[in-house]
Amino acid sequence: MVGILLIICTKKELTPRISLVEHDSIKLGFANSFGNKGSVLCKIKIDDTLLCFNNVHIPAGDTNFNQKI
Numbered sequence: 001m002v003g004i005l006l007i008i009c010t011k012k013e014l015t016p017r018i019s020l021v022e023h024d025s026i027k028l029g030f031a032n033s034f035g036n037k038g039s040v041l042c043k044i045k046i047d048d049t050l051l052c053f054n055n056v057h058i059p060a061g062d063t064n065f066n067q068k069i
Contacts, residue, residue, distance in 0.1 A: 006040045006055045020045035028058065 004025075010018065021044050028037040041054040 003036070004038060004040050004055055004057055006042055006053060008042060008044070008053055014046065017047050018044055020050075 006023075021042070023040070023042040025040045026038050028039075037057055037059055039054060039056040039058075041052060043050065043052045045051075
């Protein structure tokens with residue numbers, strides 16, 4: 001994907017407590033193949049807490065409403 005970046009930083013002491021790291025990306029650009037629109041996300045577990053981080057770039061305005069849901 002072009003232009004969407006997700007960086008998760010943590011303290012060194014916290015690193016051993018992180019597990020279940022999963023990531024994915026969704027392309028919503030022209031013909032669903034170009035990476036000019038879309039989302040990247042990452043899910044991590046720290047101890048007993050699940051966290052999800054998401055970075056999204058979607059089309060502006062009222063058009064393409066179904067892609068935004």
